[in-house]
Amino acid sequence: MEAAVRTSGLRKEFRGTVALQGLDLVVPPGSVFGYLGPNGAGKTTTIRLLTGLLRPTSGTAEVLGLDVASRPDEVQRRVGYLPGRFVGYPDLTGGEYLRYLAALRGGVEWSEVDRLADRFELDLARRLGTLSHGNQQKVGLVQAFMHRPDLLVLDEPTTGLDPIMQAEFLSLVGEASRSGATVFLSSHILSEVEAVADTVAILREGELVRTATIPELRAQVVRRWDVTFVHEVPADVLRAIPQVAEVRVRDRTAHLVLAGSAEELLRTVAPYGVENVETHETDLTEVFLRYYTHEEEPWRVA
Ligand SMILES: Nc1ncnc2c1ncn2[C@@H]1O[C@H](COP(=O)(O)OP(=O)(O)OP(=O)(O)O)[C@@H](O)[C@H]1O
Ligand SMILES: [Mg+2]
Numbered sequence: 001m002e003a004a005v006r007t008s009g010l011r012k013e014f015r016g017t018v019a020l021q022g023l024d025l026v027v028p029p030g031s032v033f034g035y036l037g038p039n040g041a042g043k044t045t046t047i048r049l050l051t052g053l054l055r056p057t058s059g060t061a062e063v064l065g066l067d068v069a070s071r072p073d074e075v076q077r078r079v080g081y082l083p084g085r086f087v088g089y090p091d092l093t094g095g096e097y098l099r100y101l102a103a104l105r106g107g108v109e110w111s112e113v114d115r116l117a118d119r120f121e122l123d124l125a126r127r128l129g130t131l132s133h134g135n136q137q138k139v140g141l142v143q144a145f146m147h148r149p150d151l152l153v154l155d156e157p158t159t160g161l162d163p164i165m166q167a168e169f170l171s172l173v174g175e176a177s178r179s180g181a182t183v184f185l186s187s188h189i190l191s192e193v194e195a196v197a198d199t200v201a202i203l204r205e206g207e208l209v210r211t212a213t214i215p216e217l218r219a220q221v222v223r224r225w226d227v228t229f230v231h232e233v234p235a236d237v238l239r240a241i242p243q244v245a246e247v248r249v250r251d252r253t254a255h256l257v258l259a260g261s262a263e264e265l266l267r268t269v270a271p272y273g274v275e276n277v278e279t280h281e282t283d284l285t286e287v288f289l290r291y292y293t294h295e296e297e298p299w300r301v302a
Helices: 043-050 072-078 094-105 110-119 133-145 163-178 190-196 214-219 235-239 263-272 284-292
Strands: 005-014 017-027 032-036 058-063 079-082 151-155 182-187 199-204 207-213 223-229 244-250 253-258 274-280
Touching (some): 079 133, 110 163, 163 190, 182 190, 199 214, 223 263, 235 244, 235 253
Parallel strands (some): 032 182, 032 199, 079 151
Antiparallel strands (some): 199 207, 223 274
């Protein structure tokens, strides 16, 4: 099957500022693709290029097999797009605004709009200008999902949503994905990306620094172990184990940072009399943060 999104040397400059430097990206159909990066990394720029709202300085973008530059209207009809700063017309009610968009776009069953509004507990009779930020965001989400698009491109979709609505959003993404849609979402919320994405790309200063599956990233997660010995801690022995990246000793306990398999550690310490081993789960946040900062080998603990 063709890629849902394919970019080749996609580059965007704004009067001297390079926002995106020759991006090569392939998003497989049916995947949930998390697009991460610090402020100003170029996420929104990428999304606006994918939806035909910006023209690239050079390079190409293909979405659902369509060349974005030559067929922007068709791309915009077929993609469900949530802009980073969603604003509708303040004087229209949510219902009026969605009807207007549905008429423009075509292919919308109103029962789907009602279903989505129900899921988000959104009152479609209220004027957009009178809605809270989070409730306006829900209108943005409804319009992105309402025509059951094959590709959803969502720029920080959970901005302003309360935790219950964030969870509702994540289940919608899961359902869309199970029914075959591809979801491309930018985010700063690592837990949400971890919960829903199968692949993540990390962008920094307009450049892709890493694309990986969640299990691949997990494999890089460093683990913290506290090993308590019956007698003294054999610190030098521990430091000589290649997978042990850090050793701190307190009384009879060694606080270790483990980057890699624990096999050699366990084999090596056994003869020294181990009283207790405690392991601490770390999450992906740590891995991501290392990519966000300027570290060459993010999984290494300095
Ligand atoms: N219309 C514009 N004119 C000039 N510079 C722009 C324009 N849009 C974006 N930029 C610049 O391009 C770079 C990338 O911005 P972009 O909005 O894509 O980042 P982002 O990853 O979405 O950040 P955030 O997490 O803050 O939303 C930034 O340096 C930004 O200042
Ligand atoms: Mg942005």
